[in-house]
Amino acid sequence: xxxxxxxxxxxxxxxxxxxxxxxxxxxxxxxxxxxxxxxxxxxxxxxxxxxxxxxxxxxxxxxxxxxxxxxxxxxxxxxxxxxxxxxxxxxxxxxxxxxxxxxxxxxxxxxxxxxxxxxxxxxxxxxxxxxxxxxxxxxxxxxxxxxxxxxxxxxxxxxxxxxxxxxxxxxxxxxxxxxxxxxxxxxxxxxxxxxxxxxxxxxxxxxxxxxxxxxxxxxxxxxxxxxxxxxxxxxxxxxxxxxxxxxxxxxxxxxxxxxxxxxxxxxxxxxxxxxxxxxxxxxxxxxxxxxxxxxxxxxxxxxxxxxxxxxxxxxxxxxxxxxxxxxxxxxxxxxxxxxxxxxxxxxxxxxxxxxxxxxxxxxxxxxxxxxxxxxxxxxxxxxxxxxxxxxxxxxxxxxxxxxxxxxxxxxxxxxxxxxxxxxxxxxxxxxxxxxxxxxxxxxxxxxxxxxxxxxxxxxxxxxxxxxxxxxxxxxxxxxxxxxxxxxxxxxxxxxxxxxxxxxxxxxxxxxxxxxxxxxxxxxxxxxxxxxxxxxxxxxxxx
Ligand code: ACM
Ligand code: ZN
Numbered sequence: 001x002x003x004x005x006x007x008x009x010x011x012x013x014x015x016x017x018x019x020x021x022x023x024x025x026x027x028x029x030x031x032x033x034x035x036x037x038x039x040x041x042x043x044x045x046x047x048x049x050x051x052x053x054x055x056x057x058x059x060x061x062x063x064x065x066x067x068x069x070x071x072x073x074x075x076x077x078x079x080x081x082x083x084x085x086x087x088x089x090x091x092x093x094x095x096x097x098x099x100x101x102x103x104x105x106x107x108x109x110x111x112x113x114x115x116x117x118x119x120x121x122x123x124x125x126x127x128x129x130x131x132x133x134x135x136x137x138x139x140x141x142x143x144x145x146x147x148x149x150x151x152x153x154x155x156x157x158x159x160x161x162x163x164x165x166x167x168x169x170x171x172x173x174x175x176x177x178x179x180x181x182x183x184x185x186x187x188x189x190x191x192x193x194x195x196x197x198x199x200x201x202x203x204x205x206x207x208x209x210x211x212x213x214x215x216x217x218x219x220x221x222x223x224x225x226x227x228x229x230x231x232x233x234x235x236x237x238x239x240x241x242x243x244x245x246x247x248x249x250x251x252x253x254x255x256x257x258x259x260x261x262x263x264x265x266x267x268x269x270x271x272x273x274x275x276x277x278x279x280x281x282x283x284x285x286x287x288x289x290x291x292x293x294x295x296x297x298x299x300x301x302x303x304x305x306x307x308x309x310x311x312x313x314x315x316x317x318x319x320x321x322x323x324x325x326x327x328x329x330x331x332x333x334x335x336x337x338x339x340x341x342x343x344x345x346x347x348x349x350x351x352x353x354x355x356x357x358x359x360x361x362x363x364x365x366x367x368x369x370x371x372x373x374x375x376x377x378x379x380x381x382x383x384x385x386x387x388x389x390x391x392x393x394x395x396x397x398x399x400x401x402x403x404x405x406x407x408x409x410x411x412x413x414x415x416x417x418x419x420x421x422x423x424x425x426x427x428x429x430x431x432x433x434x435x436x437x438x439x440x441x442x443x444x445x446x447x448x449x450x451x452x453x454x455x456x457x458x459x460x461x462x463x464x465x466x467x468x469x470x471x472x473x474x475x476x477x478x479x480x481x482x483x484x485x486x487x488x489x490x491x492x493x494x495x496x497x498x499x500x501x502x503x504x505x506x507x508x509x510x511x512x513x514x515x516x517x518x519x520x521x522x523x524x525x526x527x528x529x530x531x532x533x534x535x536x537x538x539x540x541x542x
């Protein structure tokens with residue numbers, strides 16, 4: 001009897017394990033609600049996509065799925081608008097779906113129905129269908145694959161409206177082709193924002209037509225630090241000229257590419273710090289007058305913009321070109337790591353502090369950011385700044401990116417400001433993700449996948465009312481020690497997938513053991529697409 005009972009337990013356990021993996025179907029991010037039914041839908045060359053209404057945006061929402069299928073299966077699905085009740089993927093805009101990014105997907109053995117309030121929701125539903133197909137969908141022309149989709153009923157929508165990754169293309173430049181690949185990686189995981197960090201001490205990466213020296217001088221450095229950060233007497237340099245920038249035509253191309261994938265690009269133009277590259281070309285915008293050299297060293301530098309009228313003119317002209325290019329509602333103006341050393345000793349800065357009745361240099365930074373905010377708002381847009389913009393008083397409509405842990409975000413939300421959580425305690429994807437002894441040289445820190453996954457963007461310290469200001473979550477990839485595209489991918493994934501699930505899936509559905517199992521299955525898809533990623537979860541004891 002006991003034996004029979006134990007076998008019964010074993011069978012039930014086996015069934016529940018099976019049910020568990022089946023329940024999740026290896027989807028990342030895991031959907032809000034999913035019910036698996038028996039059976040499957042099979043795509044063949046006569047399957048049609050019925051799309052209503054048909055326009056540019058709904059066309060974009062299904063285009064990527066269709067081109068993947070045409071590459072893998074060898075045929076493209078016909079897109080029509082006459083109603084079909086079998087062998088079709090019926091996609092329709094339905095205003096009754098409450099979340100603008102949400103979707104409802106019903107897969108039955110004879111028909112797939114996908115409904116969403118917006119084309120973006122249709123796009124996310126198509127990404128789910130993509131992940132429900134066999135992993136060979138990601139490879140060109142595999143042989144003998146049945147293009148099956150399990151019967152499911154999914155109702156899905158994101159937990160947060162902002163889900164993103166930031167890439168620093170200044171410390172190390174990335175060609176536009178890679179930026180587009182990176183955007184693909186975001187879209188695959190239902191992220192909707194790419195934060196493009198475009199200016200730094202070590203290089204200015206965006207063409208500004210009014211200031212050609214930003215291209216000629218600020219975009220290039222003469223040397224880069226070799227190896228890890230060391231004391232001045234031990235530093236070694238490569239003495240290789242390094243740089244590059246995106247033309248405005250490149251930028252337009254990347255924006256158009258992102259738009260087709262429902263990704264907003266937020267450009268970042270750093271001020272008042274991290275400005276040595278710009279000051280090398282235009283030293284008159286500094287407190288001392290220079291001369292400067294585009295930095296080949298990493299860190300925080302004392303020479304920052306001096307809040308002179310000509311500096312504001314320069315920055316406003318730069319921002320005007322940036323705002324003309326980027327459709328984003330938000331412009332990131334940096335604001336982090338601006339030492340006040342020069343301002344303390346600058347006659348102009350001190351006179352300005354007096355004239356404006358400011359208490360100190362922190363209030364001078366606040367004055368600086370508020371002026372810039374006013375300008376940005378005059379163009380109908382809003383600023384985002386790193387959490388240092390809290391010091392000396394927040395600009396009235398600024399959104400805060402909380403990076404030094406969560407405290408800045410908590411404070412900003414309590415002041416009724418919107419917040420994007422990007423704490424270095426969880427989502428700095430340049431930090432080590434596995435044993436530093438066996439990993440490529442990094443900046444330091446230690447954020448293995450489980451740690452990144454464990455992040456909850458809603459701090460317990462906030463009331464539900466205050467917590468509404470938490471717009472979402474973003475992982476940051478600073479590239480001091482990440483010289484190549486392959487290395488960016490390696491640092492970004494799978495942790496970027498953990499950020500995506502944290503941003504999208506209900507907190508109650510998050511489970512690391514389950515996520516890890518799903519990621520191991522996702523790796524087959526990454527391999528097919530040709531994405532590099534860190535494999536430490538395959539071997540590490542956690
Ligand atoms: C930052 O990491 N300095 C925003
Ligand atoms: Zn000054």
